Every structure is written in C-alpha cells, then in structure tokens.
Amino acid sequence: MSQNVLASATGVAGQAGRRRTFAVISHPDAGKSTMTEALALHARVIGQAGAVHGKGDRRGVVSDWMAMEQQRGISVTSAALQFSYRDTVINLLDTPGHADFSEDTYRVLTAVDSAVMLLDAAKGLEPQTLKLFEVCRQRQIPVMTFINKWDRPGHDALALMDEIEQRIGLKPTPLTWPVGIAGHFQGVIDRRTGVFTRMERSPGGADLAIEEEMDRAEAAQRYGADWETATEELDLLTMTGADHDQATFLAATSTPVLFGAAVANLGVRQLLNVLVELAPAATARPTATGADQPVDGAFSGFVFKIQANMNKAHRDQVAFMRICSGRFERGMIVKHGTTGKPFTTKYAQQIFGQGRDTIDEAFPGDVVGLVNATALGIGDTLYTDTPVQYPPLPSFPPEHFAVVRTNDTSAFKRFRRGIEQLDGEGVVQVLRSEQRGDQAPVLAAVGPMQFEVATYRLESEFGVQVQLDHLPYEVAARTDAAGREILRTESNVEVMTRVRDDALLALFPHRWRLRTVAGRHPDLRLDS
Numbered sequence: 001m002s003q004n005v006l007a008s009a010t011g012v013a014g015q016a017g018r019r020r021t022f023a024v025i026s027h028p029d030a031g032k033s034t035m036t037e038a039l040a041l042h043a044r045v046i047g048q049a050g051a052v053h054g055k056g057d058r059r060g061v062v063s064d065w066m067a068m069e070q071q072r073g074i075s076v077t078s079a080a081l082q083f084s085y086r087d088t089v090i091n092l093l094d095t096p097g098h099a100d101f102s103e104d105t106y107r108v109l110t111a112v113d114s115a116v117m118l119l120d121a122a123k124g125l126e127p128q129t130l131k132l133f134e135v136c137r138q139r140q141i142p143v144m145t146f147i148n149k150w151d152r153p154g155h156d157a158l159a160l161m162d163e164i165e166q167r168i169g170l171k172p173t174p175l176t177w178p179v180g181i182a183g184h185f186q187g188v189i190d191r192r193t194g195v196f197t198r199m200e201r202s203p204g205g206a207d208l209a210i211e212e213e214m215d216r217a218e219a220a221q222r223y224g225a226d227w228e229t230a231t232e233e234l235d236l237l238t239m240t241g242a243d244h245d246q247a248t249f250l251a252a253t254s255t256p257v258l259f260g261a262a263v264a265n266l267g268v269r270q271l272l273n274v275l276v277e278l279a280p281a282a283t284a285r286p287t288a289t290g291a292d293q294p295v296d297g298a299f300s301g302f303v304f305k306i307q308a309n310m311n312k313a314h315r316d317q318v319a320f321m322r323i324c325s326g327r328f329e330r331g332m333i334v335k336h337g338t339t340g341k342p343f344t345t346k347y348a349q350q351i352f353g354q355g356r357d358t359i360d361e362a363f364p365g366d367v368v369g370l371v372n373a374t375a376l377g378i379g380d381t382l383y384t385d386t387p388v389q390y391p392p393l394p395s396f397p398p399e400h401f402a403v404v405r406t407n408d409t410s411a412f413k414r415f416r417r418g419i420e421q422l423d424g425e426g427v428v429q430v431l432r433s434e435q436r437g438d439q440a441p442v443l444a445a446v447g448p449m450q451f452e453v454a455t456y457r458l459e460s461e462f463g464v465q466v467q468l469d470h471l472p473y474e475v476a477a478r479t480d481a482a483g484r485e486i487l488r489t490e491s492n493v494e495v496m497t498r499v500r501d502d503a504l505l506a507l508f509p510h511r512w513r514l515r516t517v518a519g520r521h522p523d524l525r526l527d528s
C-alpha cells in the first residue's frame, strides 16, 4: 500500500508530523459521502480498495457495506480511508451518518485530531450538527467548518456566521469568502492573501473543478454587484475581528470556515490545503495518569471500534486501533493493557468498506484493523515497552430500552453468542434484569437506530429471529447495591446490571420521576 509514501519521511516524529487524522461530521444529507469522494478525488488514495458505492461515474469510496445500509442508504459503521496529499498522509475516519446512531460516532471522535463539520448552506445548523459540535467542544477537538452546497440557493453567508456564533458559541473565522450568493457561486476570496479564485464546475461535475486565479480589478468588473457585496462583507468580518487565530482554533473556541460545493468539487482543494497547513498533526496524547505519551515514545495505541462479520467472505472480527506513539510493524508482539497478555499483530490490515490491504508499518495518527482480535475490547490499550493506559472511552447514558427474546428454542445458543458479540462491539448495551432472567436480556441504546442494527445483525449473522418489546423507560442513572434495595420500594423504577461493566443502572420513565424518587431518599446514589 503506502510504502513509498511512508518511506519518504524519516523518524517517528517526522511521520507523526505528516499525519492529519480527522472525521467529517454532519447532519445526514449535508453531503458527507459526497465530500469523502471529492477529497479522494483530489488526493491520492493510498489505502482504499473495493469501492462499493459510486455516485455517477466517480470512484465510490463510501463505506456503506452492509446490505441494510444499502437498502436504507445510510452508513451505520465506520472505518478509515488514507490519502496522500502534498506529502501529507491524511487519515479520514468515517462516522455513521444517521442522526440517531450516535454512540459509534462519539467513539470515532476519540480517535481523531480534528474534525470537518459540513453544513448544508440551505439548512444551516441542524440537530445532529449541534450535538456533534458539543461533543467536539467537550473533547476540545478543533473543528473546521465547510459550508456545503453553495451551488444551490441557501442562507446568507453572514447570517450563517451569526448562527454558528450564537447557537454554538464558536467564533467563526472564515478563511475563504464566496463571491456570489448561494446558488450564484463565482469563486472565493482567500482572506489571508486577498487572492480571488474563480471556480467553475467541470462539465458533468465529476472531475476536478476549473479554477483560475483572477486579478481583483478584473473580477470587480466582471462580477459587479456580487464582487461589491463580497468585499463589503469582508470589511465587516475584519472589523469584527473574525480573523483566523491558530491558538483559539486548536483550543476549539474558534472555527475556520470555508465555502464550496462538494458535489462539483468546488472549494475542496482549499479545504485540503487548510487540513495540511492548519489542522493539528498527530501529537503527544494524554494518558489516564494525566501525563502525555510523546509520539516518538515506544509503540502504543487504543481500540476505538470493534466490528465483526464486516465481510461475509471473511467472517471475522476486526478491532480498529488508533496508533498514538511509536512505529507499528505488522507481526510485532504487543501487550494487551487489560489482561497484560501478549498479542501478536500478524493480521494487521487497512480496512475500508469491503476492501482490505495488508499493512506492514504504520505511525501515530494511522488506524490499523487487527483481524480476529477477539480478546480486544473497545477502549483497550496496546503497548510494547512501558505500560500505557489511555483514558476510558466515554460511555453514554442510554435512553431507549427493549427486552429481546427469541421464540426459537433451538437457536438459543446462537442468540446468546449474538448478544455477547453485539455487547462486545458496543452496538448496544446489554442489561441483565433479575425479574426477566438470562433468557430475556434488555438492550439499551442511546439512539433507537441501534436496535435496528442489533436486530438485523442477529438475524443475518446469527440466524436468529428476535422479538423486541420496548420498555417504558427513558432515563438511566447509576446506583449501587444499597440503592437497589431502596428502589425495590418504589414503583415504575427498575434496577438492572449492565453486563459490560457490572454497573447497576436504575431506569426511570422520565426525569421528573427520577427527581421525585431522589427527593424522597436523600442518601440514594443516583448519577445520571
């Protein structure tokens, strides 16, 4: 795969400095898949094989590989795609594209160094966008914003800047500014150099856009009122101090903004340049003790995603590891932080969609798929020399609960195996309820879409038809053994054990019920 590209820089620190590991995040339909393809078109795809979902006559690189995803046109799982661009290695981590299916997205965000947020120019901030911005802020992930679909009528550019500032509290600092309102896109002015680039979609739109730097006086004459408006808006931006500031961008309090149209490849090159020039490289990472692990230290990485049966032809389980420090070499023996046991990395692959390439070496920022790594769990750390422990991945309080059963007694063993598998991958959280017993576990999810995925996979991969009965709870709070005893006296409350970590979760129908119960028992432990 990427040998020649990787070989050109020396030293682990040099290699890490060339890595940009990011995710494109957006509300469904804002253009994430289209942008992924446009980025791949501009860059040289190093580790991509097995295109499965092409738009028009482009190379398809989108990861909707499950039949269900294809049927529903959504992407429910994620992997990584690697490009090279201007001597930089770009790792694009794919995130699920459904508004409800967010737990997996959050985990992917633990493995990136920055994010590109796509906004649909006609829709502005949408619910999923707001949620994702919030997660990025909490995790201090620097975010670049790309206002997409500028080839179609949409909101006013300044109004969009206001919306970002007012509703998410991030200072927008446009790096490019459009000449021509949405739907009348002529090109962009680079705010740092003042250079105007005229842009035109290629005939058919599938190729790189036609771009031409144009003298400002000539542009003023040619674009008349559009040019005048753009330059007035630029003056306003300068007056309000909306200039790029690297320190606040890295601290996730400001967001550079670019304009374009992914479908026509407009503004995509500018975005790649910003990724190379401004987005953070793979760098020292905080460990659970608070100390930073330097990128050129001994090898370490953590598992942020587990996925089984990605490909029916392979029928295996893949653990996706983000490398944090050192050089990874296929076949090296690493230590599994959770068990202290050695783990051989003979089957290390780069995986995207149906495609798999063997990886021989990789560096901080890269993602490696470890095949048949059944001992590994989400959040586990791997290292070679000195033990390293990365902070546990965030776990989200579930808001949807359903009892899952199978009526087919001959399939019970497969049912159990399937439930264990889905729990291990974090597709759903599995709860044990005293009252229902082992035959009827309770599935808990952050978004209801997770139930659909679980049901689908139990049927398609384990051959088990299941029935889901939704439970009337919406809020979960951690409690303890004493709390469980107290809660036995309350109605409309149930305590269950989360199988993954033996945590006791008290389930309530709504938040005010939780408040009433908490008010009645001041000593009761309830952490939500």
Ligand code: G4P
Pocket (backbone or CB within 6 Å): 026, 027, 028, 029, 030, 031, 032, 033, 034, 035, 055, 097, 148, 149, 150, 151, 152, 260, 261, 262, 263, 264
């Ligand atoms: P997603 O992954 O975020 O869900 O979005 P996706 O890329 O699938 O894009 C959603 C729709 O928006 C697609 O149209 C896509 O072509 C369109 N789109 C994406 N970027 C742009 C853009 O810059 N300008 C315009 N005008 N449209 C854009 P569709 O009709 O749903 O699918 P298709 O038939 O075009 O593939």
